[in-house]
Amino acid sequence: MLFxxxxxxxxxxxxxxxxxxxxxxxxxxxxxxxxxxxxxxxNANFIGILAWAIGMGxxxxxxxxxxxxxxxxxxxxxxxxxxxxIRFAPLGIFGLVASTLATSGFGAxxxxxxxxxVLLGCMLFVALVMNPMIVFWKLRRNPYPLVIMCLRESxxxxxxTRSSAANIxxxxxxxxxxxxxxxxxxxxxxxxxxxxxxxxxxxxxVLTLAAVHTLGIAVDIPTAIxxxxxxxxxxxxxxxxxxxxxxxxxxxxxxxxxxxxxxxQVVAVGFIIGVLQDSAETALNSSTDVLFTAAACLGEExxxxxxx
Numbered sequence: 001m002l003f004x005x006x007x008x009x010x011x012x013x014x015x016x017x018x019x020x021x022x023x024x025x026x027x028x029x030x031x032x033x034x035x036x037x038x039x040x041x042x043n044a045n046f047i048g049i050l051a052w053a054i055g056m057g058x059x060x061x062x063x064x065x066x067x068x069x070x071x072x073x074x075x076x077x078x079x080x081x082x083x084x085x086i087r088f089a090p091l092g093i094f095g096l097v098a099s100t101l102a103t104s105g106f107g108a109x110x111x112x113x114x115x116x117x118v119l120l121g122c123m124l125f126v127a128l129v130m131n132p133m134i135v136f137w138k139l140r141r142n143p144y145p146l147v148i149m150c151l152r153e154s155x156x157x158x159x160x161t162r163s164s165a166a167n168i169x170x171x172x173x174x175x176x177x178x179x180x181x182x183x184x185x186x187x188x189x190x191x192x193x194x195x196x197x198x199x200x201x202x203x204x205x206v207l208t209l210a211a212v213h214t215l216g217i218a219v220d221i222p223t224a225i226x227x228x229x230x231x232x233x234x235x236x237x238x239x240x241x242x243x244x245x246x247x248x249x250x251x252x253x254x255x256x257x258x259x260x261x262x263x264x265q266v267v268a269v270g271f272i273i274g275v276l277q278d279s280a281e282t283a284l285n286s287s288t289d290v291l292f293t294a295a296a297c298l299g300e301e302x303x304x305x306x307x308x
């Protein structure tokens with residue numbers, strides 16, 4: 001890692017079994033996916049739980065309307081509980097910060113600042129380098145006027161609302177002003193608010209790698225790439241509540257044999273820096289929705305004009 005971050009974690013009396021390499025990580029990933037669902041729930045096998053949840057979701061598509069309505073109500077109930085738990089998160093964060101300051105002093109806060117800087121730097125790199133490269137590949141012209149417009153019109157609003165769903169009307173209005181196809185943006189904007197989670201993938205990856213570095217686990221490039229892929233896929237299912245992406249960190253940590261006791265400490269660290277981290281994450285997520293929609297629509301229009 002170019003900018004390694006260290007966290008203050010309570011690791012005493014917790015056994016950590018580091019994987020031997022990419023082959024062992026892949027083997028562990030495969031075994032976790034096919035684990036018994038009851039065993040996955042009992043042993044906090046988040047990857048197995050996710051795999052069974054996806055399978056059940058696909059199967060229940062063919063269920064009756066009543067069954068789907070019941071499951072929808074259950075989903076809303078779980079979401080309500082998650083929102084309630086997150087509302088109490090500041091109390092836990094206060095206790096964590098107080099304990100950290102008492103044992104490690106104010107020097108521990110520098111580690112949090114470094115971690116936050118790495119997170120924000122990665123998000124800025126994606127917003128100002130990676131996204132423009134993708135837009136240029138589609139439009140074959142200077143992408144920055146469009147990129148800056150999307151960041152200004154959509155990203156700033158999303159930064160303060162911290163909700164991609166709440167920013168959907170802003171993105172729809174911006175798409176309309178850009179003259180995009182309504183049939184396209186009326187689908188892509190709401191869909192992107194749900195599954196386009198580049199910022200969440202960055203958060204999951206960076207915090208997991210910080211935990212790995214803190215525990216002294218060696219990570220090679222293929223394993224880091226695998227982590228990024230897993231994080232990107234898992235981020236599509238991140239909860240829509242503020243800080244929802246942090247709840248997927250234990251899943252990513254399980255790739256490296258990090259137990260849930262330590263992984264949840266990493267989640268708590270994420271909540272400590274969550275005000276800026278979650279705001280920047282949402283700004284990246286939401287602005288990218290309208291940016292890629294605009295790039296796709298404008299690219300197709302220019303292609304049609306060339307063929308005409």
